[in-house]
Amino acid sequence: WSDVVRLTVLCRPQPVLSVSPSWLSPGASVTLSCEVKPPSAGWRFFWYKAVPKPSSSSHNYELLPGSSNGTQQNSYIVHGQKHTAGYVCRAGRGEPKYYTDYISLHVVFSSAFPPAASLRVNPDRVQHFRSESVSLSCEGNSAEWRVKRFTETHHLSDFNCSTWGTMTGSSCIIKPFWSDGGVFWCESGSGEFSNAVNITVQDDGIILESPVHPVTEGDPVTLSCRTKQQKLLSSVFFYHNNTLLQNDGREELKISAVSKSDEGFYRCEHSGQESPQSWMSVQAAVSSPVSSLFLVLLIVGPVVGVLLIILLILLWRYRQSKGESFFF
Numbered sequence: 001w002s003d004v005v006r007l008t009v010l011c012r013p014q015p016v017l018s019v020s021p022s023w024l025s026p027g028a029s030v031t032l033s034c035e036v037k038p039p040s041a042g043w044r045f046f047w048y049k050a051v052p053k054p055s056s057s058s059h060n061y062e063l064l065p066g067s068s069n070g071t072q073q074n075s076y077i078v079h080g081q082k083h084t085a086g087y088v089c090r091a092g093r094g095e096p097k098y099y100t101d102y103i104s105l106h107v108v109f110s111s112a113f114p115p116a117a118s119l120r121v122n123p124d125r126v127q128h129f130r131s132e133s134v135s136l137s138c139e140g141n142s143a144e145w146r147v148k149r150f151t152e153t154h155h156l157s158d159f160n161c162s163t164w165g166t167m168t169g170s171s172c173i174i175k176p177f178w179s180d181g182g183v184f185w186c187e188s189g190s191g192e193f194s195n196a197v198n199i200t201v202q203d204d205g206i207i208l209e210s211p212v213h214p215v216t217e218g219d220p221v222t223l224s225c226r227t228k229q230q231k232l233l234s235s236v237f238f239y240h241n242n243t244l245l246q247n248d249g250r251e252e253l254k255i256s257a258v259s260k261s262d263e264g265f266y267r268c269e270h271s272g273q274e275s276p277q278s279w280m281s282v283q284a285a286v287s288s289p290v291s292s293l294f295l296v297l298l299i300v301g302p303v304v305g306v307l308l309i310i311l312l313i314l315l316w317r318y319r320q321s322k323g324e325s326f327f328f
Helices: 289-321
Strands: 014-020 028-037 044-052 059-063 075-081 085-093 106-110 118-122 127-129 134-139 145-151 156-159 165-168 171-174 182-188 193-202 206-209 221-227 237-240 252-255 264-270 278-280
Touching: 014 085, 014 106, 028 044, 028 085, 059 085, 075 085, 106 182, 106 193, 118 182, 118 193, 127 206, 134 145, 134 182, 193 278, 206 264, 221 264
Parallel strands: 127 193
Antiparallel strands: 014 028, 028 075, 044 059, 044 085, 085 106, 118 134, 134 171, 145 156, 145 182, 165 171, 182 193, 206 221, 221 252, 237 264, 264 278
């Protein structure tokens, strides 16, 4: 018999990824932060973008620029993020490298609309009752798509339509009495992420009808309050960022032309019952090149005309002073 040797087996260190902000405006920067737990020194950090695999529920991980040899800093900034995207980090140290596991996918949601691939929701609202059917439709260049979901407990899961509902064409019809809400988006077979939408569900009470997608500045918006029996309520009080908008109690809140100041949390109140609050996002209007050119001509044209008239008058007076005749 040999001497007894005691071996201690420790769990592989785990990276913890966080992102800021988790919801962003198109073109904003995203900061990724990665920590190794339990804490220890000497780690280099590797940063990846998650690309969906066609016909699969998993992802490929593509190294982000400047990350092939790892970074000493445990943070990484992604500039100009325009679409919903997933990120992953892991850490390594020593030669040869000893790596941690990959941290689970962390998704940054963008309000960009319309994106290359799009998720449509019908009924088109954030809040739903658990007992009603909801249709989720993925639209994009790829025939292959799947719906993904972060549940309200921040758990990433595949949204399996065969479990939750039935497929009709390119739409998944969610059966009544479905379980969790959360953040939903599409991943296309060509590796694109769609826009992300927030959907909440509840059993009873009242709900606020507010648009699930960002609204464009200048567009009209109508908010209303409904019961589980789909009855449109009257004598309703509407709140914006917890401030009462009106005290006369009406059936709908109509905004004829939304502006950036209208962005924020909304909720409604009726006979002592309150709906949950939902965020309404407002995006800037994008002018077309034709309309922009027309606006430029509309402004510049009269100015050029006035300058031409002044020039002709000055030329006429100059010739008059020389005793020369001048004909228009």
